[in-house]
Amino acid sequence: MPSHSPAPLISLTWTDHVTGTKGYLVVDRLVRGVSSGGLRMRKGCTLAEVTGLAQGMTMKEALHFDADDTLARYVPLGGAKGGIDCDPRDPAAYGVLVRFLRALRPYVENVWTTGEDLGLGQDLVDRAAEEAGLVSTVQAVYPLLEDEREARRRLSDAFAVTVGGIGLDELAGGCGVAESTLAALDRAGVAHSGTRVSLQGLGTMGGATARFLSEAGLTVVAVADVKGTIANPAGLDVEALLAARDAHGAVERGALRAEDQELPGDAWLGADAEILVPAAVSYAVDAVNQASIRARWVVEAANMPVLPEAEALLVERGITVLPDVVVNSATNAWWWWTLFGDVGPDAEEAFRHIRRSMRILVDRVLERAAADGCTPRAAAHALATDRLPVMADRFGWYG
Numbered sequence: 107m108p109s110h111s112p113a114p115l116i117s118l119t120w121t122d123h124v125t126g127t128k129g130y131l132v133v134d135r136l137v138r139g140v141s142s143g144g145l146r147m148r149k150g151c152t153l154a155e156v157t158g159l160a161q162g163m164t165m166k167e168a169l170h171f172d173a174d175d176t177l178a179r180y181v182p183l184g185g186a187k188g189g190i191d192c193d194p195r196d197p198a199a200y201g202v203l204v205r206f207l208r209a210l211r212p213y214v215e216n217v218w219t220t221g222e223d224l225g226l227g228q229d230l231v232d233r234a235a236e237e238a239g240l241v242s243t244v245q246a247v248y249p250l251l252e253d254e255r256e257a258r259r260r261l262s263d264a265f266a267v268t269v270g271g272i273g274l275d276e277l278a279g280g281c282g283v284a285e286s287t288l289a290a291l292d293r294a295g296v297a298h299s300g301t302r303v304s305l306q307g308l309g310t311m312g313g314a315t316a317r318f319l320s321e322a323g324l325t326v327v328a329v330a331d332v333k334g335t336i337a338n339p340a341g342l343d344v345e346a347l348l349a350a351r352d353a354h355g356a357v358e359r360g361a362l363r364a365e366d367q368e369l370p371g372d373a374w375l376g377a378d379a380e381i382l383v384p385a386a387v388s389y390a391v392d393a394v395n396q397a398s399i400r401a402r403w404v405v406e407a408a409n410m411p412v413l414p415e416a417e418a419l420l421v422e423r424g425i426t427v428l429p430d431v432v433v434n435s436a437t438n439a440w441w442w443w444t445l446f447g448d449v450g451p452d453a454e455e456a457f458r459h460i461r462r463s464m465r466i467l468v469d470r471v472l473e474r475a476a477a478d479g480c481t482p483r484a485a486a487h488a489l490a491t492d493r494l495p496v497m498a499d500r501f502g503w504y505g
Contacts, residue, residue, distance in 0.1 A: 114160060115184075116217075119153060120209050122202050125192075129206045132160035133186040133218060137501050140246050141186035142167060142438060144223030145231060147199065148387070151189040155388060159187035159409055166435040168490040169467060171497055180439075180446040182497070183247070186218050194225035195354065200234065207238035219244040221441065222310070224387065224409070227353065228265070228275060244445065251446065263451035264444045272314065272348070274453050275440075278460060280314020282436020283407045285461045286428055287315075287381055288322055289468040290403055296380070304328035304377035304401070307386030309355030311407045311434065313348050315383055320344040324381070330374035331356045337367045337377065355386075375399055384411035391416045399425060406430035421481055429483040431490075432471055436460045 116133035130153045133141045143163040164185030171182040190206055192199050203226070207214065214220065214235070220243045222228040235243045242248075242258070251257045267274040291298060301324045305312050308329050316326050326344050328337040333356055336342060343363065350361030359368065375382070375391070376398035384390045385407035391399070396416040404420060404427045406412060412420070417427050440456060443449045449459045474485035 114157060116186075116213070117153070117157065120206060122205055124205065125198055125202060127190065127192050127202050129188070129190040129202075129210075130156040131186070131188045131210055131213060131218065132157045133184065133213070134160040134164045135184035135186075136217060137167070137182065137184040137497060138250055139217065140219060140250065141184035141217055142219045142247075142442070143186035143188070144438075145188035145190070145220045145226060145243075146223035147190040147192050147194045147203065147225035149191065149193040151191040153189075155410070156187045156189040159189070159388075160185050162409060162431050163187055163438070164494075165431040165486065165490040166438055168493045168497060169432065169435060169486060170439050170463070171493050173493070173496050173500070179252075179448050180442040181250075181501075183219070183442070186220075187223075188218070188220055200230070203230070203234045204237050207235050207240060207243075211238060211240060214240055214243060214246065216246055219246050227310070244441070247442075247445065257445050257447065260447065260451055261441070261445045264456070267451055267453050269453050270317070270345070272317070274451075274456060276310045277314045277317070277453070278440035278456060279311050279434055279437030280316075280407070281318050281457050281460045282439075282464045283311065283315040283383070283385070283405060283433050284318030284322065285436075285464040286433035286468045287319060287324075287383075287403070287405050289465045290405075290426070290428060290472065293469070293472055298323040300325065301381060302327045302377075302379035303381040303383060304374045304379040305383040305385055305407075306330045306374050306390055306411075307355060307384070307408065308347060308351055308357060309386065311437070312383065312385030313351065313355065315385055315407050316344045317348060319381075327379050328369075328374045328377040329357070330371055330386070332371075333357070333359065334371045335369040335373035335377075336362060337369050337373065338363075338365055339378065340365065342366065372398070377401075381405060383407050387411065389413055391420075393419060396420055401425065403428060405433055407434050409434065417481070417483070427481065427483060428468070429486050432467060432482070432486050433464075435467075436464055439463065 120129040167182035325341040382401035388410040390411040
């Protein structure tokens with residue numbers, strides 16, 4: 107992460123007075139007085155994790171900043187993140203979520219725009235926010251809008267759009283991950299057809315990524331969820347698996363075909379595939395289990411899924427890691443493109459904008475990596491480092 111500041115602007119720990127559960131908010135940076143970053147809920151979530159995620163959000167925003175684009179209405183924001191150390195399946199989890207948002211209401215109202223992340227769907231976050239007395243989880247950005255009423259209507263309409271039974275808001279991020287993958291394949295001269303994919307996670311990000319890659323002609327040969335790995339060397343029926351998911355992305359095994367195999371949970375790592383997509387949890391790939399990976403590319407659809415020591419070992423083995431700050435950034439960007447009016451509440455328009463923007467960004471990162479002789483992650487950091495001072499000069503460090 108670029109050393110743009112010695113410490114986050116805001117870092118706080120909340121303790122639930124009912125359950126003792128810990129929650130965290132880190133605002134790494136403000137731009138025009140506002141920051142952006144989702145709220146996750148998982149058992150074991152820590153302040154250090156949330157801090158790293160907030161720094162990553164600063165990078166994602168900076169990577170989508172183009173100082174020369176005078177037509178763009180969306181101006182990237184600062185980076186932030188929230189996290190709650192709780193199992194989202196715990197019966198007490200919803201009450202914890204409501205109390206967290208109620209306690210942090212002044213931050214959500216004024217400086218932190220947030221939304222769904224690991225363990226939390228947008229519908230649940232919106233319901234809890236309303237119960238906590240919030241107008242919206244993105245209301246801090248309203249003063250920056252030209253026409254707040256029209257912008258809110260546009261975003262609401264976009265969230266009502268579905269494609270093949272899945273909401274546009276759930277598909278946007280996966281579209282970006284898939285396009286990042288396709289851009290890497292194209293630069294390497296690798297055909298889409300016949301390229302195999304293994305994914306960890308079939309939730310919002312993993313499910314959408316699987317759909318778009320399958321539609322592009324790739325073959326999904328393995329998918330892992332909380333119950334284990336589902337595999338088929340000839341290819342899984344992605345649409346059938348998506349239709350058989352529960353609210354947490356777990357697949358009902360009754361939907362499997364006779365030729366589909368049920369394997370241990372970590373079998374996705376060593377699948378015979380060119381593309382490996384960790385799309386579920388942070389820290390999924392460590393220095394030990396990375397030895398199982400046979401893929402040519404690891405595409406980080408989740409936030410921080412590959413530990414630094416694991417990435418160094420993968421690079422030594424000639425495996426390229428496409429970093430989270432690049433490939434999964436379309437989820438956040440799509441919200442703002444829609445709210446600010448760069449795209450309308452239309453799926454095809456949104457997908458075109460996402461594909462164009464992500465391909466430009468991935469190409470730029472890979473070109474920088476080739477020119478500097480470094481990893482794509484280091485190249486992304488370098489690009490963000492170049493852009494942050496320009497943003498600071500234009501908007502100030504703290505808004």
